[in-house]
Amino acid sequence: MPILDCRGLPVALLALFCCPGSGKEFEVYIWPENLVVEPSESWEVNCSTTCLQPQKGGLEGPVNKTLLDKQPQWNLFLLSNISQDTYILCYFTCSGKQEHKRLNISVYHPPKEVTLKLQPTWVTVGRLFTIECRVPAVKPLENLTLTLFHGKEILHHQTFAGGTLDPQEATATLNITAPSGDKHHNFSCQAELDLRSHGGGIIRRVSETKMLEVYEPMQDSQMIIIVTVVSVLLFLFVTSVLLCFVFGQHWRQRRTGTYGVQA
């Protein structure tokens, strides 16, 4: 879990212990209420209060912040260089009492490239082949779904167990039998990172389409029959030519032999 740096602690403690039992006389708001960011992004955060004349207000947390604009009832900050999941506290002091609001910040690494591999790339109908989809360095993994497609038909959904703080490579592998029908079949893979539960959107990325060439075993046996028939015919032709030649020679020899005796 993220740990607030030392500057944040007094504020948090103050907020917890300064006014036990008393109801809130003013409210503190932070906008946005959820923040999901890429490590390189910077974000504006508006920290505001209903207190008309707050004595003190600010933002605490282990992030780099710049004050962009300021009014008595709100402060606008720019947050940058957030590399890990963390949180910040927005606080205001009004008539000696302090209130704060927490903003959770989730860092995500989107699927930047999705690669699909078919192994092998050509196969006979009914034989097994492997589809493998790979996405490097994604976070949070538990919000990622890899979907394998055959044309437009969904073959497989793969989800992942999360829990790690660092981005991880994700793979989905499927062994299936080569489909019949067409000679060419297209396969693709979609990576979807659903950040809605963190207050973000949905990020989708699709791999290049990979083509599988499928051979009908029928075609192979037809080919064998054709080759056999042609070979037999060729053999018969060559044999008959040879026989004709041999018998022709024999016959001519007998005739010339007879003439010889007559002369």
Ligand SMILES: *[C@@H]1O[C@H](CO)[C@@H](O)[C@H](O)[C@H]1NC(C)=O
């Ligand atoms: C910050 O929030 C307050 C209260 O909602 C609003 O009045 C003010 O205009 C906001 N400031 C900016 C710069 O958005």
Ligand SMILES: *[C@@H]1O[C@H](CO)[C@@H](O)[C@H](O)[C@H]1NC(C)=O
């Ligand atoms: C970003 O934060 C890291 C530590 O989290 C620090 O080492 C680095 O210098 C910071 N970079 C910028 C541009 O602020």
Ligand SMILES: *[C@@H]1O[C@H](CO)[C@@H](O)[C@H](O)[C@H]1NC(C)=O
């Ligand atoms: C922020 O995270 C903490 C701990 O995970 C949780 O208890 C709290 O409800 C979250 N706050 C908001 C505003 O989502």
Ligand SMILES: *[C@@H]1O[C@H](CO)[C@@H](O)[C@H](O)[C@H]1NC(C)=O
């Ligand atoms: C995203 O992951 C969080 C845990 O980090 C989980 O609570 C939430 O249900 C997941 N949302 C989706 C849409 O998968």
Ligand SMILES: *[C@@H]1O[C@H](CO)[C@@H](O)[C@H](O)[C@H]1NC(C)=O
């Ligand atoms: C797919 O088949 C290969 C061997 O051909 C095997 O090593 C692998 O574990 C199989 N994968 C799945 C997901 O069944």
Ligand SMILES: *[C@@H]1O[C@H](CO)[C@@H](O)[C@H](O)[C@H]1NC(C)=O
């Ligand atoms: C497969 O994709 C190629 C282009 O990548 C396309 O020309 C072909 O029509 C597709 N075939 C099928 C069966 O969808």
Ligand SMILES: CC(=O)N[C@H]1CO[C@H](CO)[C@@H](O)[C@@H]1O
């Ligand atoms: C908390 C945090 O990330 N602080 C960083 C703010 O930016 C400076 C450089 O501009 C870093 O040195 C800090 O570590």
